Amino acid sequence: MRLALFALVLLFLGTFLRADTFDLGFEIPSGSPSPLYCTLTHAGSGPGAQGWAFGVTAENASIAGLTVAGTQAAALFNAGFVYTRLTTGPGNEGAVEAVVLSFTLPITLPTNANSRIAVIGLAPGGAGGFVTLRYVDGLKAESSAPTACTVTQDGSSISPSRAVKTFEIAPCTTLHVGFSTERLSSLEPFAGILGEKGSAAGAEIVTASGAATIFANIISELASGGVQGWSLSIGLSGDAELASVTTDGTGAAPFPDGFRSGGFERTEIVDPARNGGKNGVVSAVVLSLEPNAHLRPVGTESVLKLDVLLSSPSKRELSAALSFKDGLTGTGQPVSNLLTVEDDDRLPCNFATASVTLKSTRVPFLRGDSNGNGRVTISDAIHTLGHLFLGSHPSPECSKALDSNDDGAVNISDPLYTLRFLFLGGPPIAAPYPSCGNDPTVDGLGCESFSACE
Numbered sequence: 001m002r003l004a005l006f007a008l009v010l011l012f013l014g015t016f017l018r019a020d021t022f023d024l025g026f027e028i029p030s031g032s033p034s035p036l037y038c039t040l041t042h043a044g045s046g047p048g049a050q051g052w053a054f055g056v057t058a059e060n061a062s063i064a065g066l067t068v069a070g071t072q073a074a075a076l077f078n079a080g081f082v083y084t085r086l087t088t089g090p091g092n093e094g095a096v097e098a099v100v101l102s103f104t105l106p107i108t109l110p111t112n113a114n115s116r117i118a119v120i121g122l123a124p125g126g127a128g129g130f131v132t133l134r135y136v137d138g139l140k141a142e143s144s145a146p147t148a149c150t151v152t153q154d155g156s157s158i159s160p161s162r163a164v165k166t167f168e169i170a171p172c173t174t175l176h177v178g179f180s181t182e183r184l185s186s187l188e189p190f191a192g193i194l195g196e197k198g199s200a201a202g203a204e205i206v207t208a209s210g211a212a213t214i215f216a217n218i219i220s221e222l223a224s225g226g227v228q229g230w231s232l233s234i235g236l237s238g239d240a241e242l243a244s245v246t247t248d249g250t251g252a253a254p255f256p257d258g259f260r261s262g263g264f265e266r267t268e269i270v271d272p273a274r275n276g277g278k279n280g281v282v283s284a285v286v287l288s289l290e291p292n293a294h295l296r297p298v299g300t301e302s303v304l305k306l307d308v309l310l311s312s313p314s315k316r317e318l319s320a321a322l323s324f325k326d327g328l329t330g331t332g333q334p335v336s337n338l339l340t341v342e343d344d345d346r347l348p349c350n351f352a353t354a355s356v357t358l359k360s361t362r363v364p365f366l367r368g369d370s371n372g373n374g375r376v377t378i379s380d381a382i383h384t385l386g387h388l389f390l391g392s393h394p395s396p397e398c399s400k401a402l403d404s405n406d407d408g409a410v411n412i413s414d415p416l417y418t419l420r421f422l423f424l425g426g427p428p429i430a431a432p433y434p435s436c437g438n439d440p441t442v443d444g445l446g447c448e449s450f451s452a453c454e
């Protein structure tokens with residue numbers, strides 16, 4: 001009896017003190033799957049939310065972006081705190097947000113109202129199907145504590161209810177990106193694109209010299225119209241650096257070589273210091289200020305040429321990867337991977353997965369040792385001259401060894417350089433010399449094998 005009374009009092013107090021409710025929900029605009037909104041709904045007689053934190057996951061899709069920009073929360077924000085991050089790793093894929101509207105002013109979200117508090121961008125998947133969004137506790141962004149779903153009302157923490165929402169997204173089929181080792185310009189989608197079934201996923205190329213020229217491509221399968229312009233943000237990770245990037249010699253070049261007629265073009269290698277240590281390139285192109293200028297509605301078109309050099313002071317096996325990564329910053333603002341079709345933003349279906357891995361094995365060699373016998377002598381100068389002018393030794397296994405002056409080319413200067421060094425007091429042969437080693441400077445010459453240095 002006493003217990004029942006106690007429970008009743010608790011219930012009564014609870015109803016009184018905890019009359020307000022907060023609900024985390026989703027707003028999925030019909031027709032278009034993107035953008036999607038996270039909402040916070042308040043009901044009750046107390047004040048609205050001063051702040052909140054939540055984690056959100058997507059099943060059968062991946063969250064590519066989460067921001068407060070463009071929401072009621074952003075409009076009310078005044079000298080507070082905003083934290084939004086994507087979270088990665090098994091069981092931890094999603095995004096987190098934490099907001100305090102103001103540290104100094106009594107700002108809250110509207111009472112008894114539904115407010116947008118975040119915009120979610122889903123990475124477009126190829127297949128389409130049913131996607132489920134849910135709020136979860138415990139997602140963890142790098143170096144921060146796990147995030148619990150909570151709302152702050154009048155200085156106190158309240159646990160909100162959490163919606164789960166399942167909706168269907170259409171398959172993404174019309175626009176893709178991919179990499180190739182040659183300039184592509186054809187009416188055939190995916191022809192020449194690296195990777196499994198031309199999907200550009202899992203592509204790998206091996207370069208003997210450590211230098212590689214890679215083209216980024218736009219693949220169109222549109223019913224009408226065509227890609228009028230684009231912004232690309234491509235990251236380079238691993239043992240490599242970018243030597244150059246250009247739209248010259250691609251479909252983004254001025255007519256007649258490419259499709260551009262005036263318009264706008266800005267392409268640059270990003271400064272790692274402005275990008276959290278990340279390497280990459282950004283490129284923005286508008287083919288013409290006339291609305292009807294565009295790439296072919298159906299076809300494959302190279303739009304960017306990247307020269308990559310694999311290098312490392314010590315490693316023998318070198319590996320690097322190029323992939324489309326939103327958010328690299330050149331001279332201007334952070335760049336997203338976006339295509340423009342019929343004056344509207346379109347996302348390439350596979351920009352989250354398109355990548356190419358570059359590999360190179362460095363073979364130790366002895367520079368100047370043209371005939372590969374482990375010593376540099378007059379015979380090497382004669383051997384190189386024979387290769388250059390007499391058709392003997394047509395395909396050396398280690399071209400780098402012939403390049404005595406290490407200028408990245410094998411020509412008459414090299415045997416002369418060797419002879420000057422050996423007999424006329426000329427400057428020494430460049431490293432690796434006088435003992436075996438790796439080429440300290442990357443160039444376009446290869447070295448498949450060099451038995452004298454094994």
Ligand SMILES: [Ca+2]
Pocket residue numbers: 368369370371372373374375376377379380
């Ligand atoms: Ca030799």
Ligand SMILES: [Ca+2]
Pocket residue numbers: 402403404405406407408409410411413414
């Ligand atoms: Ca040379």
